[in-house]
Amino acid sequence: xxxxxxxxxxxxxxxxxxxxxxxxxxxxxxxxxxxxxxxxxxxxxxxxxxxxxxxxxxxxxxxxxxxxxxxxxxxxxxxxxxxxxxxxxxxxxxxxxxxxxxxxxxxxxxxxxxxxxxxxxxxxxxxxxxxxxxxxxxxxxxxxxxxxxxxxxxxxxxxxxxxxxxxxxxxxxxxxxxxxxxxxxxxxxxxxxxxxxxxxxxxxxxxxxxxxxxxxxxxxxxxxxxxxxxxxxxxxxxxxxxxxxxxxxxxxxxxxxxxxxxxxxxxxxxxxxxxxxxxxxxxxxxxxxxxxxxxxxxxxxxxxxxxxxxxxxxxxxxxxxxxxxxxxxxxxxxxxxxxxxxxxxxxxxxxxxxxxxxxxxxxxxxxxxxxxxxxxxxxxxxxxxxxxxxxxxxxxxxxxxxxxxxxxxxxxxxxxxxxxxxxxxxxx
Amino acid sequence: xxxxxxxxxxxxxxxxxxxxxxxxxxxxxxxxxxxxxxxxxxxxxxxxxxxxxxxxxxxxxxxxxxxxxxxxxxxxxxxxxxxxxxxxxxxxxxxxxxxxxxxxxxxxxxxxxxxxxxxxxxxxxxxxxxxxxxxxxxxxxxxxxxxxxxxxxxxxxxxxxxxxxxxxxxxxxxxxxxxxxxxxxxxxxxxxxxxxxxxxxxxxxxxxxxxxxxxxxxxxxxxxxxxxxxxxxxxxxxxxxxxxxxxxxxxxxxxxxxxxxxxxxxxxxxxxxxxxxxxxxxxxxxxxxxxxxxxxxxxxxxxxxxxxxxxxxxxxxxxxxxxxxx
Numbered sequence: 029x030x031x032x033x034x035x036x037x038x039x040x041x042x043x044x045x046x047x048x049x050x051x052x053x054x055x056x057x058x059x060x061x062x063x064x065x066x067x068x069x070x071x072x073x074x075x076x077x078x079x080x081x082x083x084x085x086x087x088x089x090x091x092x093x094x095x096x097x098x099x100x101x102x103x104x105x106x107x108x109x110x111x112x113x114x115x116x117x118x119x120x121x122x123x124x125x126x127x128x129x130x131x132x133x134x135x136x137x138x139x140x141x142x143x144x145x146x147x148x149x150x151x152x153x154x155x156x157x158x159x160x161x162x163x164x165x166x167x168x169x170x171x172x173x174x175x176x177x178x179x180x181x182x183x184x185x186x187x188x189x190x191x192x193x194x195x196x197x198x199x200x201x202x203x204x205x206x207x208x209x210x211x212x213x214x215x216x217x218x219x220x221x222x223x224x225x226x227x228x229x230x231x232x233x234x235x236x237x238x239x240x241x242x243x244x245x246x247x248x249x250x251x252x253x254x255x256x257x258x259x260x261x262x263x264x265x266x267x268x269x270x271x272x273x274x275x276x277x278x279x280x281x282x283x284x285x286x287x288x289x290x291x292x293x294x295x296x297x298x299x300x301x302x303x304x305x306x307x308x309x310x311x312x313x314x315x316x317x318x319x320x321x322x323x324x325x326x327x328x329x330x331x332x333x334x335x336x337x338x339x340x341x342x343x344x345x346x347x348x349x350x351x352x353x354x355x356x357x358x359x360x361x362x363x364x365x366x367x368x369x370x371x372x373x374x375x376x377x378x379x380x381x382x383x384x385x386x387x388x389x390x391x392x393x394x395x396x397x398x399x400x401x402x403x404x405x406x407x408x409x410x411x412x413x414x415x416x417x418x419x420x421x422x423x424x425x426x427x428x429x430x431x432x433x434x435x436x437x438x439x440x441x442x443x444x445x446x447x448x449x450x451x452x453x454x455x456x
Numbered sequence: 457x458x459x460x461x462x463x464x465x466x467x468x469x470x471x472x473x474x475x476x477x478x479x480x481x482x483x484x485x486x487x488x489x490x491x492x493x494x495x496x497x498x499x500x501x502x503x504x505x506x507x508x509x510x511x512x513x514x515x516x517x518x519x520x521x522x523x524x525x526x527x528x529x530x531x532x533x534x535x536x537x538x539x540x541x542x543x544x545x546x547x548x549x550x551x552x553x554x555x556x557x558x559x560x561x562x563x564x565x566x567x568x569x570x571x572x573x574x575x576x577x578x579x580x581x582x583x584x585x586x587x588x589x590x591x592x593x594x595x596x597x598x599x600x601x602x603x604x605x606x607x608x609x610x611x612x613x614x615x616x617x618x619x620x621x622x623x624x625x626x627x628x629x630x631x632x633x634x635x636x637x638x639x640x641x642x643x644x645x646x647x648x649x650x651x652x653x654x655x656x657x658x659x660x661x662x663x664x665x666x667x668x669x670x671x672x673x674x675x676x677x678x679x680x681x682x683x684x685x686x687x688x689x690x691x692x693x694x695x696x697x698x699x700x701x702x703x704x705x706x707x708x709x710x711x712x713x714x715x716x717x718x719x720x721x722x723x724x725x726x727x728x729x730x731x732x733x734x735x736x737x738x739x740x741x742x743x744x745x746x747x748x749x750x751x752x753x754x755x756x757x758x759x760x761x762x763x764x765x766x767x768x769x770x771x772x773x774x775x776x777x778x779x780x781x782x
Contacts, residue, residue: 222660297565341542343570344567346542
């Protein structure tokens with residue numbers, strides 16, 4: 029394989045350096061590097077990060093190929109600077125057997141845009157009653173370590189306890205979608221001042237917080253680790269902070285949209301803002317940013333949730349929940365965390381690459397940008413500002429809440445084990 | 457006036473007073489032997505009802521016909537909607553047939569707003585009730601009824617409801633009538649108090665421009681009008697209150713409670729009434745109850761709204777002050 033010399037890149041936002049890729053590996057990092065016959069990429073002060081890792085992506089294949097496929101989803105991921113994504117289990121059929129997770133894993137490998145690490149369902153059919161064959165999924169070629177019924181909450185306390193205990197045998201982790209089902213029957217948006225006015229069914233913060241509180245206590249009791257998906261309220265932050273202070277092995281993620289958007293947007297009744305968990309209040313947004321900065325929330329995960337146009341071009345109650353996010357995540361994090369001074373680029377690399385790789389045990393991802401490491405890299409033009417145009421998305425779906433919004437930053441290059449998947453903003 | 461009527465909160469004080477005044481003119485038509493005006497001749501209005509509501513639909517239909525509009529009634533049941541056709545396709549299909557206005561009743565909050573603001577159609581949109589959001593013509597007819605009774609039919613012209621004390625009792629949480637009334641009555645200068653068990657009040661109600669009380673008895677003596685809202689019996693199955701009898705004892709209006717209201721005060725109900733639940737027969741059938749009057753006023757209000765949204769600048773009625781009965 030050939031050599032690539034990235035010249036003048038601010039590694040993790042530091043002083044400009046050169047990075048030499050040889051084959052699948054970073055050969056050298058330093059000043060004034062040269063390499064004969066190497067393809068030269070002039071970084072010109074762009075920021076170089078380890079390839080991003082998304083612990084929470086919906087690729088929709090198998091079953092809903094009208095909204096996304098492994099191919100289109102991984103192309104969207106490469107566009108957004110990702111080199112690994114964890115594909116959620118709520119497909120048709122559900123990824124609750126070794127056969128389904130291996131199929132998804134293989135498709136990712138074959139397409140070669142981004143490593144696809146399937147997430148296995150915790151329970152058969154996501155129904156919350158009977159444990160799926162977690163061990164078989166772990167031992168399959170896909171090597172599943174993250175298990176989640178995402179989209180549904182494992183609400184039965186006994187099933188949750190057993191799952192937490194069972195996956196300890198092979199270092200797995202249960203990622204909980206925290207939503208108490210009875211408290212959210214008919215829920216359409218965050219319960220509060222805006223829902224009262226709009227007459228939309230309320231989704232109380234306590235429905236999320238009560239499950240998180242229960243699950244961190246369960247994790248403590250059985251000595252397991254637990255991961256909280258898309259944490260969205262200030263109260264949830266307080267519970268996770270308390271749990272960590274007690275030494276409970278809990279990690280948590282926040283989505284880009286919960287770092288930026290509030291339930292005020294629902295006043296438009298435009299279902300592009302309909303998402304699970306719902307957009308919350310300004311107070312929650314600020315608490316989430318602060319928690320991501322101080323490490324209470326470990327990572328940013330996109331919850332990239334593609335939906336076909338007709339599922340959003342309708343009245344609010346009839347619309348599907350979810351937003352695409354892979355191609356805008358880094359820009360939103362730059363806007364909400366970097367430009368506000370809450371995180372530097374090393375912090376971004378930590379929250380969007382190293383930590384998610386560590387939680388999901390994604391070997392070869394989230395590694396330091398240094399000699400001998402796998403060449404999974406992302407080059408970001410942080411000086412860029414532009415408005416979001418969904419027509420340019422690689423994703424098959426366009427359900428972004430940011431259409432027309434000006435956001436900073438643009439990923440120009442992505443390398444997956446030394447192979448360029450994105451060059452000058454164009455997929456290879 | 458705006459092009460659509462989606463929410464009572466969109467109306468300014470002057471808009472609302474203009475509608476009430478126009479409705480008084482329309483009411484005079486109902487007193488004539490021939491209850492018809494040529495104002496909307498040649499205009500087509502569709503009543504697009506995704507939810508059953510016989511009384512609201514008939515009220516709009518009567519208003520449209522009195523203004524000589526061509527009326528199409530579209531009920532979602534048994535139509536292509538039940539076969540999965542979207543709101544967008546239904547609306548565009550109707551518009552392609554040359555509809556000037558859509559009166560829409562929909563079970564989903566915000567459906568009329570989406571119809572008016574998504575670029576799907578050009579026709580004027582009138583909200584005839586959406587989910588648990590708004591029912592602006594109901595609020596207007598309630599305000600019209602209050603102004604007539606509490607200020608006076610002629611004395612009320614040009615006036616709002618400044619300082620009138622209005623109490624609204626019942627299921628505020630699931631009710632679009634309460635939301636619309638709070639918005640409009642506040643705009644018109646009235647002082648509104650909501651009375652309900654805490655379970656039937658939405659989280660966030662504390663930010664509304666009104667008072668909230670859990671105690672009906674202490675509120676009644678300070679009320680110029682008491683509006684009783686329907687409470688569906690099935691709510692008790694979801695633990696909103698323990699039993700029908702307990703609800704009725706704590707929040708129902710009976711003869712004894714009515715006696716505690718000031719002498720001039722009226723009892724209102726948007727219908728349909730659940731007799732024996734939120735209101736006893738004695739109260740419902742009393743002189744002070746305006747339920748039937750509200751129905752009649754509904755037609756006048758809807759005529760006024762349709763005229764103002766569709767009729768342009770021509771006078772609604774051959775003007776009573778100079779060219780009456782031309």
